[in-house]
Amino acid sequence: MPLIDTARFLQDLNELRQIGKYKTGVHRPTYSPQDMESRRWLVARLEECGLEAEIDGIGNVFGRHRGSGPHLLVGSHIESQNYAGWLDGALGVMAGVALARAGLPVDVAAFADEEGHFEGGFLGSKSLIGILSEEEIDRSRSRNDGQPLREALAAAGLAGRKRLRLDPLRYKGFFEMHIEQGTQLENAGLQAGVVTGIVAIWQWRIIIEGMQDHAGGTTMAERRDAGLTAVRLLAMLDQEMPKVCGPRSVWTTGRITLDPGAPSIIPGSADILFQFRDIDLPTLERMEDCLRRCVQEMNRRERCTVTLHNVSKSLPALCEPKMMAALDAAAERLAPGKWQRMPSGAGHDAQYIARVMPVAMLFTPSIKGISHHWAEDTKEEDLALCCEILGEAAKSYLEA
Amino acid sequence: MPLIDTARFLQDLNELRQIGKYKTGVHRPTYSPQDMESRRWLVARLEECGLEAEIDGIGNVFGRHRGSGPHLLVGSHIESQNYAGWLDGALGVMAGVALARAGLPVDVAAFADEEGHFEGGFLGSKSLIGILSEEEIDRSRSRNDGQPLREALAAAGLAGRKRLRLDPLRYKGFFEMHIEQGTQLENAGLQAGVVTGIVAIWQWRIIIEGMQDHAGGTTMAERRDAGLTAVRLLAMLDQEMPKVCGPRSVWTTGRITLDPGAPSIIPGSADILFQFRDIDLPTLERMEDCLRRCVQEMNRRERCTVTLHNVSKSLPALCEPKMMAALDAAAERLAPGKWQRMPSGAGHDAQYIARVMPVAMLFTPSIKGISHHWAEDTKEEDLALCCEILGEAAKSYLEA
Numbered sequence: 001m002p003l004i005d006t007a008r009f010l011q012d013l014n015e016l017r018q019i020g021k022y023k024t025g026v027h028r029p030t031y032s033p034q035d036m037e038s039r040r041w042l043v044a045r046l047e048e049c050g051l052e053a054e055i056d057g058i059g060n061v062f063g064r065h066r067g068s069g070p071h072l073l074v075g076s077h078i079e080s081q082n083y084a085g086w087l088d089g090a091l092g093v094m095a096g097v098a099l100a101r102a103g104l105p106v107d108v109a110a111f112a113d114e115e116g117h118f119e120g121g122f123l124g125s126k127s128l129i130g131i132l133s134e135e136e137i138d139r140s141r142s143r144n145d146g147q148p149l150r151e152a153l154a155a156a157g158l159a160g161r162k163r164l165r166l167d168p169l170r171y172k173g174f175f176e177m178h179i180e181q182g183t184q185l186e187n188a189g190l191q192a193g194v195v196t197g198i199v200a201i202w203q204w205r206i207i208i209e210g211m212q213d214h215a216g217g218t219t220m221a222e223r224r225d226a227g228l229t230a231v232r233l234l235a236m237l238d239q240e241m242p243k244v245c246g247p248r249s250v251w252t253t254g255r256i257t258l259d260p261g262a263p264s265i266i267p268g269s270a271d272i273l274f275q276f277r278d279i280d281l282p283t284l285e286r287m288e289d290c291l292r293r294c295v296q297e298m299n300r301r302e303r304c305t306v307t308l309h310n311v312s313k314s315l316p317a318l319c320e321p322k323m324m325a326a327l328d329a330a331a332e333r334l335a336p337g338k339w340q341r342m343p344s345g346a347g348h349d350a351q352y353i354a355r356v357m358p359v360a361m362l363f364t365p366s367i368k369g370i371s372h373h374w375a376e377d378t379k380e381e382d383l384a385l386c387c388e389i390l391g392e393a394a395k396s397y398l399e400a
Numbered sequence: 401m402p403l404i405d406t407a408r409f410l411q412d413l414n415e416l417r418q419i420g421k422y423k424t425g426v427h428r429p430t431y432s433p434q435d436m437e438s439r440r441w442l443v444a445r446l447e448e449c450g451l452e453a454e455i456d457g458i459g460n461v462f463g464r465h466r467g468s469g470p471h472l473l474v475g476s477h478i479e480s481q482n483y484a485g486w487l488d489g490a491l492g493v494m495a496g497v498a499l500a501r502a503g504l505p506v507d508v509a510a511f512a513d514e515e516g517h518f519e520g521g522f523l524g525s526k527s528l529i530g531i532l533s534e535e536e537i538d539r540s541r542s543r544n545d546g547q548p549l550r551e552a553l554a555a556a557g558l559a560g561r562k563r564l565r566l567d568p569l570r571y572k573g574f575f576e577m578h579i580e581q582g583t584q585l586e587n588a589g590l591q592a593g594v595v596t597g598i599v600a601i602w603q604w605r606i607i608i609e610g611m612q613d614h615a616g617g618t619t620m621a622e623r624r625d626a627g628l629t630a631v632r633l634l635a636m637l638d639q640e641m642p643k644v645c646g647p648r649s650v651w652t653t654g655r656i657t658l659d660p661g662a663p664s665i666i667p668g669s670a671d672i673l674f675q676f677r678d679i680d681l682p683t684l685e686r687m688e689d690c691l692r693r694c695v696q697e698m699n700r701r702e703r704c705t706v707t708l709h710n711v712s713k714s715l716p717a718l719c720e721p722k723m724m725a726a727l728d729a730a731a732e733r734l735a736p737g738k739w740q741r742m743p744s745g746a747g748h749d750a751q752y753i754a755r756v757m758p759v760a761m762l763f764t765p766s767i768k769g770i771s772h773h774w775a776e777d778t779k780e781e782d783l784a785l786c787c788e789i790l791g792e793a794a795k796s797y798l799e800a
Contacts, residue, residue, distance in 0.1 A: 180617060181616070182614065182616075182617030182619075182622075183618070187622075199616060201616070201664070213769065213771075214582065214746055214771050214772065215652040215654065216581070216582075216745030216746035217580060217582030217771060218650070218769065219650065219745075220651075222583060222587075227653050228653070231635055231638060232638065234628075235632065235635035248619065250615060250618070251620075252663075252665075253658070253667075254661060254663040254667065255661040255662070255663070256630075258654065258655055261655040261673075262654050263654040263655070263673045263675055263711075264601070264654065265772075267653075267654065273663045275615065275663055277615070311663075345614070345616030345617045345619075346614055347616065369613065369614075369617065369618065369622075371613075372614065372665070
């Protein structure tokens with residue numbers, strides 16, 4: 001008899017999909033009525049599996065195995081981006097439920113606000129490892145509508161509830177299953193990805209100060225055009241970054257805001273959101289150095305002033321070799337030749353949990369790589385297969 | 401006795417400055433109560449000068465000389481940009497009043513909405529030359545708050561009023577005095593600019609379509625980053641435009657909008673506002689050709705699709721040689737060696753009036769080139785001098 005009841009797993013997933021349903025996806029922003037309904041629904045599922053389940057003071061759903069260890073922690077998040085996919089997060093939580101249903105000694109967690117509807121993001125996993133302060137909660141507001149986090153917690157009925165803390169010594173490790181949110185697996189015709197680590201994201205704001213002027217009255221020679229300096233800097237980064245990056249590095253300009261942004265006014269200032277990602281710290285440091293040199297060169301050449309502001313620097317989180325080996329072996333047994341190792345370019349709760357215990361992640365393919373959109377999807381056979389791989393790997397790693 | 405009473409001219413200007421006063425500037429958006437107060441105030445001034453004055457159905461203030469010709473038309477606009485300068489427009493209108501006070505046979509006009517608070521812009525000068533249709537008035541809305549133009553006209557008490565039409569045969573030409581809105585005169589230590597013509601503005605929207613994707617899950621090789629293609633195109637224009645432009649050509653990217661504009665999302669589309677200006681039609685055509693070749697090259701090289709949309713193409717308006725010669729002579733007599741000829745990089749009512757009669761413009765310096773801001777200013781001695789130059793030139797041109 002197989003370890004995992006994959007039919008029941010898919011049935012659970014589809015039941016959860018009805019809560020906050022939007023087209024073929026879901027709309028369950030953190031602490032919304034739909035989100036809270038899904039959390040209560042999850043508590044009932046966890047209790048069905050014999051776990052001791054509760055929702056804590058930051059909204060984490062936590063199901064505790066009643067028996068003896070060694071234990072594993074399994075999970076992900078249950079809220080969604082706005083009008084987004086049915087699997088992002090939910091898949092990893094329901095995989096945890098499936099492992100619990102199979103009788104494995106697992107605790108299951110749905111970490112609150114991985115999706116960052118509130119400033120800070122990753123509220124649940126940060127809170128569980130003890131790095132989310134009350135002051136941070138006091139300050140944080142919704143990125144959607146500015147509502148203070150405290151108000152949202154109160155409206156969700158969570159005010160005054162105790163926040164849980166993980167006991168790292170209870171666990172042999174944390175497994176998170178997630179959709180790939182890319183096309184690497186699909187393009188290679190593969191069914192599973194064993195994640196080697198989660199990239200670090202280093203985010204920057206580049207502010208350029210020039211002089212706002214009338215586009216008709218000011219000659220090219222007189223201009224201090226902040227928009228033009230922005231273009232020149234970004235074109236230089238486009239030339240220079242490939243010389244220092246690693247094979248899987250990525251860098252992205254997400255926004256360029258020219259002020260005032262009118263057709264006949266020379267932009268007086270420019271504000272650029274820029275980020276790069278890699279799993280390797282020395283590579284990240286080379287990319288930062290490249291960025292700083294390009295900014296320095298612009299300040300030498302241009303008539304505008306360029307300043308670089310670091311917004312955030314996360315740390316790369318490497319997966320545990322023994323947990324990866326268990327996933328490799330299970331994948332090769334259940335899907336021979338149809339899996340690969342790969343880094344995760346996106347952030348996940350596992351990157352925080354990795355600070356207190358060994359972690360590993362398993363990726364399912366994403367159809368066309370669509371993510372953060374209601375059209376996100378994965379073939380049912382891939383979902384079922386990966387849940388089986390996860391179950392086998394968890395079992396063998398526990399027994400090792 | 402000098403032709404122009406410059407003390408009275410400055411007194412009139414300062415009186416007008418009190419209407420809609422904001423810091424050292426004014427706030428008189430078209431058809432606002434402040435704007436309408438200034439128009440009624442102007443009617444009274446024109447009547448003081450013996451002109452037959454009225455406000456027409458689009459808000460033009462028009463003062464008609466009662467005596468025999470040949471006549472000149474003199475004027476500019478009286479509304480301001482939001483929270484903007486006291487001289488932009490008002491200077492040319494009050495110069496017209498000063499010439500009328502001096503007994504010259506001039507009609508004086510304050511053309512409505514040169515500043516383009518309503519879609520279309522230049523409503524008054526277009527209406528006076530017969531190219532503003534009722535349908536255009538029906539369609540136009542405020543760029544500030546979306547109010548339909550018809551509603552704004554009704555609220556200003558102008559609904560149902562007749563719109564005036566110019567009789568071109570009545571006039572030997574149109575003179576418009578205006579602040580430079582640049583620093584050419586100030587930097588050269590000059591007090592007056594005889595305008596050779598008003599540049600044409602060719603405006604474009606460049607739309608780039610790529611693929612929105614997660615900035616972590618999508619490798620550099622897979623991306624179709626619309627923002628990156630935008631940067632490459634604009635960097636190419638920065639390289640190529642100088643090879644085809646004229647000595648006074650200008651080109652400006654006023655806005656770059658990346659969609660969705662988030663730090664961790666590869667932009668799926670980019671929308672760029674781009675324009676160039678020159679007084680010479682073959683130069684404009686070379687610049688358009690350069691723009692089209694760069695777009696074509698991007699479509700060859702890049703993984704995104706770039707489309708070019710023309711927003712508008714105005715025609716360059718050349719000033720009348722005999723009117724310029726009259727201004728040259730008056731400037732050289734009153735400010736020897738302290739003036740120059742120069743093109744106007746900004747649009748003015750004169751560009752529309754030029755379609756039906758000869759025109760000329762005289763520029764005063766702008767302190768630090770500040771324009772469309774309440775800090776805009778010009779030295780009183782320069783204002784007075786230029787009004788004298790205009791009066792002398794008008795007199796000699798009428799007599800020629």
